[in-house]
Amino acid sequence: xxxxxxxxxxxxxxxxxxxxxxxxxxxxxxxxxxxxxxxxxxxxxxxxxxxxxxxxxxxxxxxxxxxxxxxxxxxxxxxxxxxxxxxxxxxxxxxxxxxxxxxxxxxxxxxxxxxxxxxxxxxxxxxxxxxxxxxxxxxxxxxxxxxxxxxxxxxxxxxxxxxxxxxxxxxxxxxxxxxxxx
Numbered sequence: 001x002x003x004x005x006x007x008x009x010x011x012x013x014x015x016x017x018x019x020x021x022x023x024x025x026x027x028x029x030x031x032x033x034x035x036x037x038x039x040x041x042x043x044x045x046x047x048x049x050x051x052x053x054x055x056x057x058x059x060x061x062x063x064x065x066x067x068x069x070x071x072x073x074x075x076x077x078x079x080x081x082x083x084x085x086x087x088x089x090x091x092x093x094x095x096x097x098x099x100x101x102x103x104x105x106x107x108x109x110x111x112x113x114x115x116x117x118x119x120x121x122x123x124x125x126x127x128x129x130x131x132x133x134x135x136x137x138x139x140x141x142x143x144x145x146x147x148x149x150x151x152x153x154x155x156x157x158x159x160x161x162x163x164x165x166x167x168x169x170x171x172x173x174x175x176x177x178x179x180x181x182x
Contacts, residue, residue, distance in 0.1 A: 005033055005034040005035075006031065006032075007032050007033075007034065007044075007061040007062060008029060008030070008031055008032075009026055009028050009029065009030045009031075009032060009060050009061060010028060010060050010061075010062070011028050011059075011060045012025060012026065012027050013025070013026050013053065013057040013060050014057075015044070015051035015052060015053050015054075016051060016052040016095075016135070016138045017051055017134075018050040018052055018095050018096060018135060019096065019133055019134055019135055020134040021134030021135045021136065021137060021138055022134065024049075024051065026046060026051070030046055031046065031047070032045065032046050032051075032053075032061060033045045033046075036095075036098060038093040038098060038100075039091040039092055039093040039100065039142070039146075040055035040066055040091065041053060041054055041055050041093070042058070042061070042063075043095040043096070044061075050095075050096075052095040055068075068149055069149065070084055070087075070088065070149045070150050070151065071151075072084030072087075072150060072151055073151070074151050074152040075152075077114075079112055079114070079120050080112060080120055080122065080150045080151060080152035080153045081150070081151075082110070082112060084151075085110055085112070085122055085147055085150050085153070086102065086110065088143075088146040088147055088149060089101060089102050089107055089124070089147070090102045090103070091146055092139060092142050092146060094106075094128075094129065094133075094135060094139060096135075097129070097179075098178060099171070099175040099178050099179060100175075101126060101139065101143065102172070103171065103172040103175030103178070104170070104171055104172075104175055105166065105170025105171050105175070106127050106128065106129070106170075107124060107125075107126045108125045108126060108127060108164075109123075109124065109125045110122065110123070110124050111123045111124075115154060115155070118154075119152075119153075119154025120153055120154055121153075121154060121155045121156065122147050122150075122155075122156040122157070123156075123157050123159070124143060124147070124156070124157070124158045124159065125159050126139075126140065126158060126159070126160060126161070127160060127161055127162060127165075127166045128166065136160050140159075140160055141158075144156045144157070144158045168181070
């Protein structure tokens, strides 16, 4: 009997190699093993490596493609609710770590500003656990995509910074518990 996490791809998909961040193609008929499903994306392994697979491709492994909507209300001036933005950031995961980027302490700031032409922009400054992590652009793009789902957000910019340098003391208590650090 095959493990329920072993799957055969039904179509070609583009994935991101972990930890380099390089794009690769997996083909129909390739075998994958699902390591984790967090924040709407999948961490899968093939005979050639470990990859991050977007949730939009879930059908290729026999899973249901989740439709992500945010039903948060906007503030009185039409601005997005900051709590809803933080909730969305808590749905973003490093594919190698089962803790979201907020609880990992990777998000340094989140600011909402009104645009002159109307609408609102969200600026996020975040870091990574290691400067050599090639997954940074993929994680930042995932964060941006989730922020753009919040009502009232017109545009978003997620910037990776290395100051201050991340360390384990920045992990929340909840994150430390999930990682077995306390």
